[in-house]
Amino acid sequence: MANKDGLLRELTTLRRGWGLEAERLRSRLGPLVSGWCEIHRTTSDRDARRVLREAISAAIADFPDDDRLAVNVALAIAPGAQHALLSDRIGVLAERLSVSERTARRRIDRSFARLAAEIEAGTRPGDGVPDPDRGWFVKRLKVLVRLDTPEPEVTEERLIVATTDDLGRISAQFTVPRTYDDRDGERVVAADAQHGARISAGHREGQRHFRWLLDLPRPLSRGDSHTYSLVFRLQDGRPTRPSYVFVPLVTCESFTVRVRFDPRRPPRVVWRLDRVPPSVLADPPQPGPGLPLDGACEVAQEFSAPQLGYAYGLRWLPGQDIP
Numbered sequence: 669m670a671n672k673d674g675l676l677r678e679l680t681t682l683r684r685g686w687g688l689e690a691e692r693l694r695s696r697l698g699p700l701v702s703g704w705c706e707i708h709r710t711t712s713d714r715d716a717r718r719v720l721r722e723a724i725s726a727a728i729a730d731f732p733d734d735d736r737l738a739v740n741v742a743l744a745i746a747p748g749a750q751h752a753l754l755s756d757r758i759g760v761l762a763e764r765l766s767v768s769e770r771t772a773r774r775r776i777d778r779s780f781a782r783l784a785a786e787i788e789a790g791t792r793p794g795d796g797v798p799d800p801d802r803g804w805f806v807k808r809l810k811v812l813v814r815l816d817t818p819e820p821e822v823t824e825e826r827l828i829v830a831t832t833d834d835l836g837r838i839s840a841q842f843t844v845p846r847t848y849d850d851r852d853g854e855r856v857v858a859a860d861a862q863h864g865a866r867i868s869a870g871h872r873e874g875q876r877h878f879r880w881l882l883d884l885p886r887p888l889s890r891g892d893s894h895t896y897s898l899v900f901r902l903q904d905g906r907p908t909r910p911s912y913v914f915v916p917l918v919t920c921e922s923f924t925v926r927v928r929f930d931p932r933r934p935p936r937v938v939w940r941l942d943r944v945p946p947s948v949l950a951d952p953p954q955p956g957p958g959l960p961l962d963g964a965c966e967v968a969q970e971f972s973a974p975q976l977g978y979a980y981g982l983r984w985l986p987g988q989d990i991p
Contacts, residue, residue: 674891675700676784683780684754687744688717699805699891703831704787706802707919721745727786731779734765738772738779800839800881803832806920807893813912816930816965820908823862825897830888837868837883841917842900844876845909846950856904864896910935910953913981915946916974925981926968929961935984938967944979953983 678698682688690696693713701707705723707716724743728736740746741761742754749757762772808827814820828838844855854875861867861882870880880898888894902908914923929935939956941949959967959982967982974980 673784674698675704675787676781679780679784683742683776686750686752687742687754687757688720689744689750693717693720699829699831700787702805703803703829703890706831724783727783728779731782734775735779735782737761737764738775739783742776742780800837801917803835804828804830804838804888805918806916808922809914809920809924811912811914811923811925813925813927815933816928819905820902822900822912823897824900825895827893827895830890830892830894833889834887835884835889835892836887837881838865840880840882840898842878844902845911845913846876847907847909853906854904855902855906858901858903860899860901862897862899864894865898910986911941911949911981911983913941913944913946913949913979913983914974915979916976919976920974921972923971923974923980924968925971926966927982927984929965929967929984931965934961934965934987936987938982938984940969941979941981941983942971943975946977946979949979953985955983955985 678701681698682696682701691713694702694707694716697707697716701720705719707719724739724745728739731739737746738761741749741757741764744750744757746760749760751757751760758769758772758776761776762769765772765775767775805828806826807829810825812823814823822842824840840859842857842859844857857878859867859870859878859880865882865884868881868883870878872878882896882898884894884896912925912927914920914925916923927938937955937958938961939958959969961967969982971980
């Protein structure tokens with residue numbers, strides 16, 4: 669019942685203002701509606717609007733004609749219903765159904781209650797065998813890269829939000845970037861769960877890419893959040909590309925990276941990578957505005973709502989050892 673009530677609240681919020689025609693549509697969606705049709709995998713408001721329309725159309729396909737019209741008018745989907753205020757759209761519905769505005773509003777409320785029930789009953793698209801790469805998104809990612817340790821070490825802490833019920837297993841991936849001379853060969857990476865999950869399986873995909881399955885402490889319901897942390901250690905002793913980048917494959921609302929350099933080998937310059945196509949990362953470095961190191965020989969940067977498929981992070985030019 670909690671999920672149904674939560675869905676109804678999110679759907680009711682969505683029909684306010686311009687409805688699905690609102691600017692920054694993706695930011696107006698709650699986790700339950702977003703998870704219902706995997707909005708977090710869309711890359712723009714235009715894509716989100718299309719996916720929502722298709723999912724809603726499928727969910728209300730068996731509704732009576734008047735109820736379908738009520739949903740489509742309230743959300744500004746129906747032709748001629750693109751008004752800035754819900755009250756104006758209620759007037760449109762009242763005119764088309766030849767009823768009072770009060771009756772039209774009640775029809776909308778009833779139709780949305782049924783829509784929430786249909787979603788809760790499991791009508792969302794994409795149901796099937798659980799996929800650890802789906803059913804969740806990242807609300808916050810905090811990364812610490814340590815280069816002052818015997819071997820490079822990356823700690824990633826994620827706050828995730830479930831977009832499906834009974835989410836008990838997720839995946840984690842880590843890629844060692846190819847070095848510029850393209851002779852790094854097969855890499856060796858060890859992963860350790862610090863808290864919030866247990867690693868149940870792991871395997872290599874190619875020479876530089878690794879994937880692990882993580883079992884959560886308890887199954888999550890849609891809308892539940894959970895924090896876990898993993899540590900990755902490069903154990904082959906080979907050189908690494910002087911950078912750390914994050915390329916989101918699912919929605920990430922916030923990303924923070926901190927690199928802790930060895931004070932005996934400080935970098936010559938560090939710069940920010942912001943919405944960079946991954947294909948250019950293997951090109952020779954072109955330093956941007958330099959970022960200062962603090963007293964702990966660290967640099968930190970924050971990124972808000974990184975876009976799917978683009979790279980974000982830090983890159984640097986190595987310096988010489990200080991005796």
